Amino acid sequence: MAFFLEVLIGGLLTGVLYSLVALGFVLIFKASGVFNFAQGAMVLMAGLALVQLFEPTYIGLWHFVGVGALSAAVVGLLVLRTVRGGTFAAAKGDWRIHLPKIVAVGAGLLGGVLALAGGAKGWPLWLAIPAAIAVMVAVAWVVERWVLRPLVNQEGIILFMATLGVTFFIDGFSQTLFGSNVYPLNIGLSKDPMFLLEGVFEGGILVNKLDISGGVIAGVLVAGLAVFFQKTRIGRALRAVADDHAAAQSVGIPLNWIWFIVWSVAGVVALVAAIVWGSKLGIQFSLTFLALKALPVLILGGFTSVPGAIVGGLLIGAGEKVAEVYFPVVTKFLTGTAMPGGVEYWFAYVLALLFLLFRPQGLFGERIIERV
Amino acid sequence: MDKITNRLAALALAGAIGLTGVAAPAFAQNEQFIPILSYRTGAYAPNGIPFANGMSDYYRLINNRDGGINGVKIAFEECETGYATDKGVECYERLKAKGPTGAAFFNPLSTGITFALTEKAPIDKIPIITMGYGRSESRNGAVFTWNFPLLGTYWTAANIAMQHIAKEMGGFDKLKGKKIALVFHDSPYGKEPIPMLTEMSKAHGFELVLLPVTHPGVEQKSQWLQIRQQRPDYTLLWGWGVMNSTSVKEAAAVNYPRDKMVGVWWSGAEPDVLPAGDQSTGYKALMLQHGSGKFPVHADITKHALGKDGSQSKPDDIDDVLYNRGMVNAMLGVEAIRTAQKRFGNKPLTGEQIRWGLENLDLSAARIKELGFEGALKPLKISCGDHEGTRSGRVHQWTGKEWKVISDWYEGDDKLLVPMVRDTSAKYAEEKKITARDCSKES
Incomplete structure (x- = not known):
């Protein structure tokens, strides 16, 4: 019983971490109808950016300076846009038309110099995390400007294919830029095991503190997203766009800006996932495989539901771990020979497909009713 | 926009042609x-x-x-x-x-x-x-x-690994009734040692617990929870790439002693231990002769x-x-x-x-x-x-800073290896309709 509970709890906590990646998919799908296959690659990119800034000893100084400059330029542009009332626009001939370039270059230089001054020590976490967010905002801007905007009004499948392209680009480019090693990320989250209910079960139930931290971080993130979506002006605009692009546009909600925001938020979610998974495994290429772990979570939970991503993650996490551990037992009972495990990868999809048979839109997905 | 696109396409084409020229050097x-x-x-x-x-x-x-x-x-x-x-x-x-x-x-x-x-x-x-x-x-x-x-x-490797474990336990006779786990990459590579370990488990009376890990091996919680439950006396690691360091981290997460782990020679290099930091200290692995x-x-x-x-x-x-x-x-x-x-x-x-x-x-x-x-x-x-x-090998151990050789040379046991190689290769020859060469006539 204790062992079953241990596997179940371990699975649930792993499931929460899958949810972290699935959340990024849900956000973008809700707001733009785009299934963003690049979410796993964004986790890698965010993690690499953070580790560059936080512990640059792993990589060259000039990479660190480059990332510092990029993040400062992004922050400069965002500040400028806010100061000028949400726009960069200026009349032809007005000197202010050049202001974004001036600010980007100026802030970039300042960031570069700051990074250089920090040298091999890197930045403290309170500065490195916002800077990594700025890098993800830059990625969001590039994706919106160079991938989504030219493809506006295209079929969903075209946009999906475009995100596939983005995935391979980010995967390959990040490795070219930052290398392919495993970079340990140690931001102070404890990795020690702890034992629950030691009085009830011999040896207690083992739970890893890092998984608990991951669960708490995921909870805070979901709460934050809920407030962002429900209580803020931008959140309401996002929900409006999610409901109907054309209607939202007709009441003056700028679609491009909204897409940029939602990709930026997905970038932040990717960074959180990278922090938790990176603390566990180190920042490394295999983080992109997390996208494949998020797929069954999405199938099960629904593509448009934040609670669905959480519940889906829990079910998939617990389901696959229990299946992996008890598969040899069940096969021995059925056939007389215990088959070794190695089933958790495909079992997650079997579980998701089973749910799909009964609820094609997923557990919490919106039921689409079209009247002819 | 069209002009820009055309220019970009022309540039890409020129680049591709240029790269082809670079990628095909003339051989002397x-x-x-x-x-x-x-x-x-x-x-x-x-x-x-x-x-x-x-x-x-x-x-x-x-x-x-x-x-x-x-x-x-x-x-x-x-x-x-x-x-x-x-x-x-x-x-x-x-x-x-x-x-x-x-x-x-x-x-x-x-x-x-x-x-x-x-x-x-x-x-x-x-x-x-x-x-x-x-x-x-x-x-x-x-x-x-x-x-x-x-x-x-890999049969030689599995044999040498078991020789080392037997030596640490005080002899092959001490293996009787003991439990040895194999955490392996679920691929042709990871499965290679199983026949040798199965033979040795029959010969020496230990129980072999097989725990496959799916590619790329970053998710191993269920395998290590099973290790915590079954408490094997030793755990062999047959991993590659990030699977190795993940195994070491997961071993630490379930409090499994690292010095009871023995990796194959593809699980015993710096990238396998450095990402796990201090948690790797004590971990052992085979050496493919050199270290x-x-x-x-x-x-x-x-x-x-x-x-x-x-x-x-x-x-x-x-x-x-x-x-x-x-x-x-x-x-x-x-x-x-x-x-x-x-x-x-x-x-x-x-x-x-x-x-x-x-x-x-x-x-x-x-x-x-x-x-x-x-x-x-x-x-x-x-x-x-x-x-x-x-068929020689040694064992080295990670001290937290470097690999230290901790054993003498072991030699793969031909009494076990030769018949296994003979029978399996004969089966392969039969399947593929290969006529074995007569080695006495080769020079």
Whole structure:
């Protein structure tokens, strides 16, 4: 019983971490109808950016300076846009038309110099995390400007294919830029095991503190997203766009800006996932495989539901771990020979497909009713 | 917008044409072409990079210091496989006919790719060198004419690992009733040791617990919870790439003692322990003879290869386990070519001629010393019936800062190995309708 509970709890906590990646998919799908296959690659990119800034000893100084400059330029542009009332626009001939370039270059230089001054020590976490967010905002801007905007009004499948392209680009480019090693990320989250209910079960139930931290971080993130979506002006605009692009546009909600925001938020979610998974495994290429772990979570939970991503993650996490551990037992009972495990990868999809048979839109997905 | 698009397209086309020109160098007639199947990207890159660096640097050394192998320059080219079998086969097809005499041999650096190329090698007449990996039964050169699992197979490795465990426990008789777990990469590679371990478990009465880990091995919670529940006396690790460091971390997460873990020689390098930090201290692994650290040849590498002709190595990394392994692997190939040249002349040779060189490779202690590999390798002699050449290994342990050799030399037990190799290779010959060579008639 204790062992079953241990596997179940371990699975649930792993499931929460899958949810972290699935959340990024849900956000973008809700707001733009785009299934963003690049979410796993964004986790890698965010993690690499953070580790560059936080512990640059792993990589060259000039990479660190480059990332510092990029993040400062992004922050400069965002500040400028806010100061000028949400726009960069200026009349032809007005000197202010050049202001974004001036600010980007100026802030970039300042960031570069700051990074250089920090040298091999890197930045403290309170500065490195916002800077990594700025890098993800830059990625969001590039994706919106160079991938989504030219493809506006295209079929969903075209946009999906475009995100596939983005995935391979980010995967390959990040490795070219930052290398392919495993970079340990140690931001102070404890990795020690702890034992629950030691009085009830011999040896207690083992739970890893890092998984608990991951669960708490995921909870805070979901709460934050809920407030962002429900209580803020931008959140309401996002929900409006999610409901109907054309209607939202007709009441003056700028679609491009909204897409940029939602990709930026997905970038932040990717960074959180990278922090938790990176603390566990180190920042490394295999983080992109997390996208494949998020797929069954999405199938099960629904593509448009934040609670669905959480519940889906829990079910998939617990389901696959229990299946992996008890598969040899069940096969021995059925056939007389215990088959070794190695089933958790495909079992997650079997579980998701089973749910799909009964609820094609997923557990919490919106039921689409079209009247002819 | 259209204009810009057209210009971009024209630029891309020009770039592509330019790159094609660069990517297809003209080979001189006096060059021996050696392909390198490598993986510098993807989940296995942390381990693939140092190996590829060691290999290519050794070829640079031979070219820059000696002017090639007896005057025949080495032309080498890397092809990225990402450790994927399909890409490996694609690389093989693309490179097999390159150079004036075609590829000298292939080092697939993947058991999956080895399985695929084993079928192709006899047709193309190109030897496949699988140093420390590949099909264990391919030691039998009478059946596997083109395969050369030099220095050790996985059956040898499993046998040596169990010898070490038995020694630590106080003898093979102490294994009775004990539990040994095998955490393995769920692939042809990871499954290779199972027949040997099964044989040994029957012979010595220990229970073997098999725990497969799916590619790439970053999710191992269920396997390690089972280890916590079953409490094996020792755990063998047959992983590769990020799977290894993840295993060490998960072992720490369930409080499993690291000094009760013994990894295969592909699970015993710096990238396998460094990412886990202090949690790796005490972890043990087999050595494919050599370990980390420098031996005399490193001085020449520093002088003639580092920073030259596109070398990607960093000076601090050239004493790492996998860098050394890449170098040893390259050296054995070069010495096989040298052996073949004695018979066929100092000129670029065909794969078939180099196969003869491999089969007649005989490295004495004096020659190993002359080559600068003293202390890293024991003498080895390949023959028609023995394509492995030697079955020696040691164990090293991670101290938290470096690998420390903790055992004497072990020799693979031929009483177990020979019948297994004979029976399995005979079965393979029957399946593939191969007539085994009569090794007594080979010279």
